[in-house]
Amino acid sequence: MDSIDIHPRALREAATMILEAGGSGPDEARIVADHLVLANLSGHDSHGIGMLPAYERSLSNGTLNPNQDVALVRDDGAVMMFDGGMGYGQVVGRQATAAAIERCRSTGVVVAPVRYCHHLGRIGTYGEQVADAGLASLHFVNVVGHQALVAPYRGTDARYSTNPICLSLPGSNAQPPVLLDMATSRIAHGKARVAHNKGEEAPEGSLIDHRGRKTRDPSVLFRQPTGALTSFGDHKGYGLAVFCELLGGMMSGGRTAQPEHEMEGTIINNMFMIVFDPDRLIPRSAMEHELAALVAHVKASPAADADEPVLVPGDPERASRIERADAIPVDAESWRQIVAAGDRLGVEAGRLEAVASAPPR
Ligand code: NAD
Numbered sequence: 001m002d003s004i005d006i007h008p009r010a011l012r013e014a015a016t017m018i019l020e021a022g023g024s025g026p027d028e029a030r031i032v033a034d035h036l037v038l039a040n041l042s043g044h045d046s047h048g049i050g051m052l053p054a055y056e057r058s059l060s061n062g063t064l065n066p067n068q069d070v071a072l073v074r075d076d077g078a079v080m081m082f083d084g085g086m087g088y089g090q091v092v093g094r095q096a097t098a099a100a101i102e103r104c105r106s107t108g109v110v111v112a113p114v115r116y117c118h119h120l121g122r123i124g125t126y127g128e129q130v131a132d133a134g135l136a137s138l139h140f141v142n143v144v145g146h147q148a149l150v151a152p153y154r155g156t157d158a159r160y161s162t163n164p165i166c167l168s169l170p171g172s173n174a175q176p177p178v179l180l181d182m183a184t185s186r187i188a189h190g191k192a193r194v195a196h197n198k199g200e201e202a203p204e205g206s207l208i209d210h211r212g213r214k215t216r217d218p219s220v221l222f223r224q225p226t227g228a229l230t231s232f233g234d235h236k237g238y239g240l241a242v243f244c245e246l247l248g249g250m251m252s253g254g255r256t257a258q259p260e261h262e263m264e265g266t267i268i269n270n271m272f273m274i275v276f277d278p279d280r281l282i283p284r285s286a287m288e289h290e291l292a293a294l295v296a297h298v299k300a301s302p303a304a305d306a307d308e309p310v311l312v313p314g315d316p317e318r319a320s321r322i323e324r325a326d327a328i329p330v331d332a333e334s335w336r337q338i339v340a341a342g343d344r345l346g347v348e349a350g351r352l353e354a355v356a357s358a359p360p361r
Contacts, residue, residue, distance in 0.1 A: 003198075004335060005327035006356045012037045014355045015049050018338070021345035022059045023066040028091055035090040039122040040328045043320030046190025047122040050197075050334040054119070054267060055088075056341035063145070063266035064088070064118045070095040073253075078107040081253065082114035089120030089269050097126045100275045101133045108280040112273045113247075115254030119267040124181030124317065127168030130275055131177035138274045139166040142248035144255050145268035149221070150185045151228040153238035156212025158228035160257035162189050163244035167313075170278065172288035175295055180313035184241035185229040192218040192229065197333035206230060247272035 006014075015033035016026075024032065040048030058064035068087025072080060080103060084092035093114060100112035120126070123139050130137040143149075143161035152159050162183040171177040183189075186206035195202050196218040209215045210225035220227030231237035249256035254270030278287050295312050303309045330338075335356075339349045 003329040003331040004356070006330055007326060008037050008041055008324070008328055010355050010358055011040065011049055011328055011330070014338075014342075014352050015052060017347050017351065017355070018052055018056075018342045018345060021342065021347045022056065024088070025067050028067055028088060031094065032088050032090045035094075035121050035125055037328070038125065040330075041321045041324050042122065042124070042317035043324070044122055044188075044190075044317075045194050045330075045334075046188045048328075049330070049338060050190065050194065051119060051121070053337045053341040056344055058118060058266045060344070061265055063264050068092060070099075070114065072099065078103070078110050080110055080112045082112065083253075084114055084117030086116055086118050086266075086268070089117035090125070092117050093120045093126055093269075093271065094129065096271075097129045097273065097275075100273060101130060101135060104135055104275045104277055109274065109276040112275060113252035113254075113271065114273065115252040115270045117269045117271065120269040120271060122181065123164045123166040123271070124168075124179055126271075126273065127166040127179045127181060128177065131168045131170045131179060134170045134277075136169045136276050136278050137166070139164075140244045140247040140272040141165070142244045142254075142256065142270050143267065144249065144257055144261060144270070145264055145266040147226070147263065148257055149189050149229050150241065151208060151212070151230055152241075153231055153235045156208065156228075157210075158226070160241060160245055161185075162229065163241040163248070164188075165240060165244065169287075169291065172292065174288060174292040176314060176318060178291065178295065178312050178314050179317075181317075182232075184231055184237045184244060186232045186237070187229065189221070189229060192221050194331065194334065196222055197337075198331045244272075 012033045015036055016029045019029035019032050036049045065086050068085045070092040071083045073083045074081035082096040096114040100110045104110045123141055127137055141164045148158035149161045162185040164183045166181040168179040192202055201216040202218045207215050209220045209227040231241055245256045248270045251272055252270040255261040299310045301310050339352050342352050343349055
């Protein structure tokens, strides 16, 4: 199936139109659109503008509250607890992260969970926000409010979701930030959605069908009876996913994936976030030296395949942003779904098509 190339600016404009039609004020629409398009630029189409149809569903079933600010529900020095009030995660998550960064300047470390956010999007965004402020962070996130997607290790049906983790350290002139940002499932659900939309197979070992048999067919997630995603790294990824439930879901005062909690057909992210100031631990110059030296050391390992050199986390996203700076490929089915979602919110398909096909300014 073919795809269309859309300039990032045009994609931002199209997303902004849809978000404003969904009730967001101009600032919120811009923040969410920027976040989504940055995910596409970073190579993570699973968390880019292809999420808009899901957001439209949440708007229409009343589980996503536009123009919602984050609430600080506990303020106790190095402990700050936030409630996202089911606002756009890209807004409430960013506000919670900004407040934790500010507090960290005086306390050196902040434990800052934020519960009840509608989809937070690409968790790396918050790691980057912290790294840009010269600080470091750890993020453990769970995903509830909808049908489970991931089977526990040794299990045969879905019990929880793709529970992402992000770890970030600030960069220096010598080395950009090292930032690991990944789902604990072998692939993100959105990647299975994109593969399904493109008619492609999912990677080996990433899916099981409804009987628990391994498959590469992503449609098992989109039909009844439903299959499941698997954890990365067998028991290790599964163990991390359990901690995303316990830290992100439980310690935030939100919800874990267990069935006593409601499933309203929405996307709820609860994020357990720790922000710390590396300067409180070691001199900045020592950190910058050691970080650059370690990265150089691992990258000096001779590549098994000359076309695929050793990288560190954060490198692929930086490379993708350069590669996609002028054109983001959007597969035809995802674009059709986005235009249909816009239409349901009152944005005429012709207006979106005109924006998408306009020559770059
Ligand atoms: P992925 O499998 O592409 O892994 C991405 C991570 O691995 C990045 O940190 C990247 O820099 C690093 N990486 C990739 N190749 C590398 C290499 N060769 N060497 C070293 N590091 C390398 O990503 P994913 O697991 O599919 O997750 C995609 C996105 O989905 C993430 O941004 C994540 O936050 C997001 N996500 C969000 C939710 C949510 O509920 N909000 C849920 C799941 C995933």
